Amino acid sequence: MRLVSLGLGAALSILPSFLLAQSDSVHPEAATGISEIKQATASEYMAVTANPHATSAALAILEQGGSAVDAAIAAQLVLGLVEPQSSGLGGGAFILTYGGDGDTSEKKALRFYDGRETAPASVDEDYFLEAGQPRRFFDALIGGYSVGVPGLVRTLALAHREQGKLPWEKLFEPALKLADDGFAVSPRLHQLLVKMPKVAVREPIKAFFFDADGKPHPIGHLLKNPAYAQTLRTLIKDPEDFYTGKLAQQIVEAVRNDPHNPGKMTMDDIRGYEPKMRKPACSAFREYRVCGAPAPSSGATTVGAILGMLQDFPLEKMQPGSVELTHLFIEASELAFADRNTYVGDPDFVSVPTEQLLDPEYLRKRARLISPEKAQPSPPGKIDTSKLQSTSPELPSTTHLVVVDNNGNAVSMTSTIESGFGSRLMVGGFLLNNQLTDFSFVPRTEDGQRIANRIEGGKRPRSSMSPSIVFNKDGSPRLLIGSPGGSAIIGYTSRTILYHLVHGMPLAEAIAAGNIIAKGRGVTLEQGHFDGETVTALEKKGHKVALRNLNSGLHGIALQDGMLVGGADTRREGVPGGK
Numbered sequence: 001m002r003l004v005s006l007g008l009g010a011a012l013s014i015l016p017s018f019l020l021a022q023s024d025s026v027h028p029e030a031a032t033g034i035s036e037i038k039q040a041t042a043s044e045y046m047a048v049t050a051n052p053h054a055t056s057a058a059l060a061i062l063e064q065g066g067s068a069v070d071a072a073i074a075a076q077l078v079l080g081l082v083e084p085q086s087s088g089l090g091g092g093a094f095i096l097t098y099g100g101d102g103d104t105s106e107k108k109a110l111r112f113y114d115g116r117e118t119a120p121a122s123v124d125e126d127y128f129l130e131a132g133q134p135r136r137f138f139d140a141l142i143g144g145y146s147v148g149v150p151g152l153v154r155t156l157a158l159a160h161r162e163q164g165k166l167p168w169e170k171l172f173e174p175a176l177k178l179a180d181d182g183f184a185v186s187p188r189l190h191q192l193l194v195k196m197p198k199v200a201v202r203e204p205i206k207a208f209f210f211d212a213d214g215k216p217h218p219i220g221h222l223l224k225n226p227a228y229a230q231t232l233r234t235l236i237k238d239p240e241d242f243y244t245g246k247l248a249q250q251i252v253e254a255v256r257n258d259p260h261n262p263g264k265m266t267m268d269d270i271r272g273y274e275p276k277m278r279k280p281a282c283s284a285f286r287e288y289r290v291c292g293a294p295a296p297s298s299g300a301t302t303v304g305a306i307l308g309m310l311q312d313f314p315l316e317k318m319q320p321g322s323v324e325l326t327h328l329f330i331e332a333s334e335l336a337f338a339d340r341n342t343y344v345g346d347p348d349f350v351s352v353p354t355e356q357l358l359d360p361e362y363l364r365k366r367a368r369l370i371s372p373e374k375a376q377p378s379p380p381g382k383i384d385t386s387k388l389q390s391t392s393p394e395l396p397s398t399t400h401l402v403v404v405d406n407n408g409n410a411v412s413m414t415s416t417i418e419s420g421f422g423s424r425l426m427v428g429g430f431l432l433n434n435q436l437t438d439f440s441f442v443p444r445t446e447d448g449q450r451i452a453n454r455i456e457g458g459k460r461p462r463s464s465m466s467p468s469i470v471f472n473k474d475g476s477p478r479l480l481i482g483s484p485g486g487s488a489i490i491g492y493t494s495r496t497i498l499y500h501l502v503h504g505m506p507l508a509e510a511i512a513a514g515n516i517i518a519k520g521r522g523v524t525l526e527q528g529h530f531d532g533e534t535v536t537a538l539e540k541k542g543h544k545v546a547l548r549n550l551n552s553g554l555h556g557i558a559l560q561d562g563m564l565v566g567g568a569d570t571r572r573e574g575v576p577g578g579k
Contacts, residue, residue, distance in 0.1 A: 038567065039576065041566075049555065051082050066165055067099070070170075078174055078178060094114060095155065117149055146263070180229050187573065282300070293465055301344060330518040333494070339366075362381065
């Protein structure tokens with residue numbers, strides 16, 4: 001096993017010997033959050049998560065014979081504690097799995113678990129309007145008004161019933177120990193407490209993350225969470241308490257009784273939540289099959305569309321980061337986002353033309369709109385002219401993890417509470433989501449036509465989460481990949497797939513390469529990865545380019561030559577590990 005550059009030295013003391021055995025020298029995380037390339041190789045099993053504690057938890061479960069799903073659950077329970085700003089029990093998840101019940105002789109299947117949050121039943125499409133105008137984002141975000149019914153707990157329980165091997169209670173042990181004994185506040189958590197706006201706006205979150213003087217706990221501060229430990233003990237006995245018992249009552253009361261911005265969630269809403277099993281959305285890309293999250297996520301259709309439009313161009317002749325390849329990627333991304341913004345919503349409420357969006361002939365037709373010489377308009381395709389484009393803020397929070405167990409079962413999972421620190425409401429030691437702000441604030445156009453991603457009672461907001469598994473021609477898995485980052489997730493994920501599979505870039509290097517975001521409102525290139533000549537050349541082609549820091553959190557596992565090769569994003573504190 002090989003582990004490189006964790007970037008979080010203080011946390012390494014908790015990692016087991018089989019994770020650290022052959023590690024390279026450890027470098028402290030820089031003020032910008034950028035570390036050196038982080039890669040690990042293994043032959044039996046592997047996990048890559050957003051925090052060393054979570055990777056340690058996943059590997060401990062795998063070492064005990066747990067399945068990939070078992071390891072993912074253990075890691076998620078830890079992430080909700082040590083990376084609480086990004087995901088947790090108060091949010092939701094999309095889980096893409098490949099495998100069976102652990103028996104290597106069983107034919108493995110691809111499954112998708114939709115644990116997206118839902119809107120309370122009593123909301124209507126004017127929920128985000130005041131005097132006919134959309135509310136300001138933070139006015140809607142903070143407090144109970146933005147909280148959707150959390151889906152994570154029932155979704156994890158369902159996945160465990162179907163694909164778990166170890167007892168449910170065993171999966172809670174790593175998180176429970178950390179909650180009781182405490183963990184060191186990481187550089188990233190501390191920096192976000194300093195930089196994120198309006199965090200200490202409710203007493204429970206202020207009392208937990210800040211000291212008596214109102215300052216964020218410093219890096220290395222031992223943070224214990226007895227309330228989270230009690231929640232975990234409750235869920236060990238009965239995960240349904242989250243939806244029918246005291247925990248459910250606490251969530252509903254926190255939402256409805258928020259003093260400044262109450263929401264409408266009821267016990268009937270939370271009691272009635274159901275995770276959904278949906279057919280994964282898959283598309284062709286060269287000799288590969290790229291599978292991911294279907295609607296209500298726009299991940300698989302938009303990642304698949306970008307790659308599908310690019311596949312007939314002579315990509316091998318273009319270098320990653322070059323003007324030529326970057327231009328083509330921008331053009332394909334803008335066309336894909338035009339369709340994404342027009343057609344994708346909750347498929348239980350709107351008709352989503354998934355097959356048409358990923359049809360090879362349709363994508364070839366869309367690709368003919370791309371000129372290698374200059375930027376072109378990016379209208380949506382004419383699949384259904386009754387639907388009109390809409391956007392939602394989708395702030396860049398969230399977390400992604402990947403696991404492969406020793407039977408070849410795999411998990412690619414993205415989970416979220418939406419914005420960093422969610423709604424700022426804290427219940428039972430965890431944060432509640434602000435997922436309702438992923439709906440379009442404006443439900444209709446000026447002439448009264450309804451927007452696909454408008455809010456409705458019981459509906460799931462559109463997402464960009466893109467947990468992906470790429471398969472070889474023979475049906476074997478080749479790559480697991482995904483990222484946090486709001487709607488930028490799609491660009492992060494598709495660019496990494498392109499660089500790794502087409503250009504042969506080692507996975508960890510592909511993850512670390514410069515990101516390109518193009519959603520139809522200008523182009524954002526990652527600061528420090530593109531020189532002035534490249535920017536000037538792209539501007540001459542007609543692009544409006546901005547250089548900014550882009551905070552992806554890509555985590556992936558490549559399956560190559562009988563080995564597992566894991567990569568963690570240099571921009572965050574995640575770490576790969578395996579045996």
